[in-house]
Structures are given as structure tokens and as C-alpha cells.
Amino acid sequence: MTVARPEEVRRYNRASLLRLLHAGGPATRATLAHELGLNRSTIKMLVDGLAGDGVVEERVPRLIKGAGRPSLLVLPQAQAVVVLAVDVQVEHAGIALVGLGGQILGRNSWNLRGRGRDPDELVCHVAESAALLVQDLDLRPVAAGVSVPGVVRRTDGLVHASANLGWMQVPFGERMGTILGVPVVVGNDAELGALAENMRGVGRGASDAVFVSADVGVGGGIIAQGALMRGSAGYLGEIGHMTVHPGGRRCHCGNEGCWETEVGEAALRRALGLPEGSPRGAIVAELRELQRDSDPVARLGEYVDWLILGLVNVVNILGPELVVLGDLFTTLPDAVVRRVEEEVLRRSLVGRALGGIRIEKSSLGADLKLLGAAEAAFEDVLAHL
Numbered sequence: 278m279t280v281a282r283p284e285e286v287r288r289y290n291r292a293s294l295l296r297l298l299h300a301g302g303p304a305t306r307a308t309l310a311h312e313l314g315l316n317r318s319t320i321k322m323l324v325d326g327l328a329g330d331g332v333v334e335e336r337v338p339r340l341i342k343g344a345g346r347p348s349l350l351v352l353p354q355a356q357a358v359v360v361l362a363v364d365v366q367v368e369h370a371g372i373a374l375v376g377l378g379g380q381i382l383g384r385n386s387w388n389l390r391g392r393g394r395d396p397d398e399l400v401c402h403v404a405e406s407a408a409l410l411v412q413d414l415d416l417r418p419v420a421a422g423v424s425v426p427g428v429v430r431r432t433d434g435l436v437h438a439s440a441n442l443g444w445m446q447v448p449f450g451e452r453m454g455t456i457l458g459v460p461v462v463v464g465n466d467a468e469l470g471a472l473a474e475n476m477r478g479v480g481r482g483a484s485d486a487v488f489v490s491a492d493v494g495v496g497g498g499i500i501a502q503g504a505l506m507r508g509s510a511g512y513l514g515e516i517g518h519m520t521v522h523p524g525g526r527r528c529h530c531g532n533e534g535c536w537e538t539e540v541g542e543a544a545l546r547r548a549l550g551l552p553e554g555s556p557r558g559a560i561v562a563e564l565r566e567l568q569r570d571s572d573p574v575a576r577l578g579e580y581v582d583w584l585i586l587g588l589v590n591v592v593n594i595l596g597p598e599l600v601v602l603g604d605l606f607t608t609l610p611d612a613v614v615r616r617v618e619e620e621v622l623r624r625s626l627v628g629r630a631l632g633g634i635r636i637e638k639s640s641l642g643a644d645l646k647l648l649g650a651a652e653a654a655f656e657d658v659l660a661h662l
Contacts, residue, residue: 379477424470441493468514500597521534526538592627
């Protein structure tokens with residue numbers, strides 16, 4: 278039997294404490310001891326060490342209730358550990374410096390048009406924009422996380438395919454790591470969206486959840502037993518490409534009748550009666566106007582039926598307690614989401630067996646994938662800090 282050495286135990290406990298503070302925010306030493314199952318002297322040693330390194334500090338709470346001496350709060354110091362988050366989408370890209378605890382310290386974004394989607398040009402633009410942000414804030418990232426809409430190999434950040442960006446077999450992680458000079462983690466955008474929701478959004482505390490996003494395409498990320506499911510080599514969650522309509526529309530992936538051909542951006546445009554090629558803003562504006570419609574479900578017609586059908590399949594296969602809708606799905610009228618929730622429960626065997634299924638819109642807005650990319654970068658950083 279292998280016995281862990283004291284230094285290994287100390288590093289493990291230190292990383293566990295940092296993860297707890299990073300995810301949950303300020304806590305007392307007593308709370309940390311209870312959550313981690315460690316004695317107070319061990320917690321004191323760990324906190325003192327982290328405070329000495331400038332990673333945490335202890336303060337008296339601002340609001341003090343009751344008599345007696347208040348317990349000090351241990352606070353993560355956002356600027357002590359910083360990562361670079363990169364969000365690549367079809368129409369734009371954005372970067373942010375994100376500190377310990379998930380605080381966005383600064384950001385920049387730009388539109389992607391024409392050659393702006395070329396991988397090499399994009400890498401250079403990210404590096405230039407990041408250098409300016411680092412200079413302005415006087416903060417240096419120790420790692421980077423990148424969100425990309427495509428099939429990504431987790432081990433090295435190879436983008437196997439991103440049809441909507443026009444990429445095939447792009448070693449994006451390698452190129453980003455070379456130019457940035459820090460470790461880089463690249464992930465599928467929906468996968469990282471699931472990670473962000475689990476850490477910071479409506480999925481917080483959910484043991485089993487599925488994140489489903491609609492952009493130009495449709496993707497999914499899966500939380501199973503409180504952890505992000507990654508699949509073989511990181512290839513997982515392409516739920517937009519499950520076949521729901523045999524003989525249906527041709528999908529860019531080469532298949533016919535994929536779910537994303539019925540509920541993605543183009544499908545929403547058709548359901549709203551907008552001309553082909555209408556900008557994303559027109560779709561969002563129309564959906565917001567639809568919030569005031571007396572019967573938005575009827576107005577969207579078959580679109581709602583296809584959304585229900587796909588989610589019934591997702592629930593029956595994965596059995597989540599929660600489904601989080603992201604990107605364009607967040608602009609769907611509340612009445613539509615409630616109808617979808619009711620029908621998914623009624624029609625899914627697993628949903629009924631679970632005694633219910635919640636379907637919620639993402640709460641993180643435009644920061645969703647930046648936060649997900651940051652969390653991907655922090656995973657390894659916190660383990661070795």
C-alpha cells in the first residue's frame with residue numbers, strides 16, 4: 278500500500294482549500310474546517326501559508342451580528358492569481374483577465390469578419406489584445422483558457438472541426454501556447470458553458486445537469502455527479518447533431534435532419550418569419566417583442582415542438598435534474614420555456630421517474646463562455662499553486 282508523504286498531503290489540502298474559496302467565496306476558518314473535514318490547526322497552517330504568499334487575506338466581516346468577537350473571513354485575493362480567458366464565437370471574439378474567485382478584472386472584444394476568422398490571424402490578435410490588457414492592468418496571467426465552437430481534443434487543444442468557423446484540424450492550443458508563453462487549455466464552448474454554470478450560475482449545486490446552447494449551431498455540456506463529463510479525448514456533447522428529422526434539412530456536418538437544423542439560429546429566423554441572413558440582433562429584438570405576445574408558443578409553431586423533442590431525448594438519455602438553456606435560447610419568451618418544461622416532464626420517462634426536471638435560462642449572459650474558459654484554466658493552476 279502506498280502512503281502519501283506529508284508534503285503531498287499538504288499540497289492536496291492547500292489545493293482543496295483554494296478551490297473551495299475560489300468557488301464559494303469568503304469563508305471563516307471554522308467553515309473551511311467543516312467543509313474540508315480538517316482540524317483547526319491544519320486550517321490555520323494552510324491559511325497562514327496562503328496569506329503569507331498574498332493569495333488570501335483575513336478580514337473582520339462588514340456586517341457583524343450578535344455579541345462576542347466576530348470570526349475573521351478568509352478572502353481570496355483576485356489579483357494574486359490571474360488567468361486569461363478567450364471566447365471565440367462565429368461573429369466576434371473576446372478576452373478577459375479573470376482573477377481568483379472568478380472576478381473579471383478587465384476585458385476587450387472585437388468583431389470577426391472575413392480574414393478575422395483565420396486561426397493564425399486570430400491568435401495574433403488575441404496576443405496583441407492581451408498584451409495591451411496586461412499592460413493597462415499591470416497583471417500577468419499564469420495560464421489561459423479558450424472557448425471554441427467546435428470539436429476540440431482536450432489533451433492538446435486541437436480543433437478537429439469547427440464548421441461554423443471554417444476550421445479543420447487546427448492545432449489552436451499549440452499556437453496559442455507558443456505566442457502567449459503560458460499553459461493553454463482549449464475547450465468546446467458548450468462544455469465550458471456547462472462548467473461556468475456549474476461553478477457560477479443557475480447550475481450551481483446541481484449534481485447532474487445539461488447545458489444546451491443555441492448559436493449558429495447547437496451544442497451541449499454535461500455535468501455528471503458534480504463534475505464536467507469530457508468523454509474520450511474530450512469529444513463529447515455534440516447533441517445538436519443527433520438526428521431528429523430523417524430526410525430533413527441538410528446540416529453543415531454532412532448529415533440530414535440534425536437537431537440544430539430545427540432549433541439553431543437559422544431555424545429561429547424561419548420561425549419568426551425573418552429573411553434569411555437577418556442579423557442576430559434582429560432575432561433577439563423579435564424574441565423580446567414576442568415576450569409581450571398573448572401566445573408566443575403558437576407564434577413559434579413547430580420550432581417549439583422540435584425543441585421539446587430534442588430535450589426529451591436528452592433527458593431520457595442523460596437523466597439530469599436540471600437543463601440550462603444558453604445563448605439564443607435565453608431570449609426565448611418565458612411562456613415558451615415553461616411550456617417546454619411541462620412537455621419534457623410529461624413526455625420523458627426519466628423525467629417522470631426523477632419526479633421532475635427543471636429547465637432554466639442561463640444567468641451569466643455574455644460572460645458565460647469567458648467564465649467557463651477561465652475555470653478551465655484555473656483547474657490546473659489551483660492544483661499547483
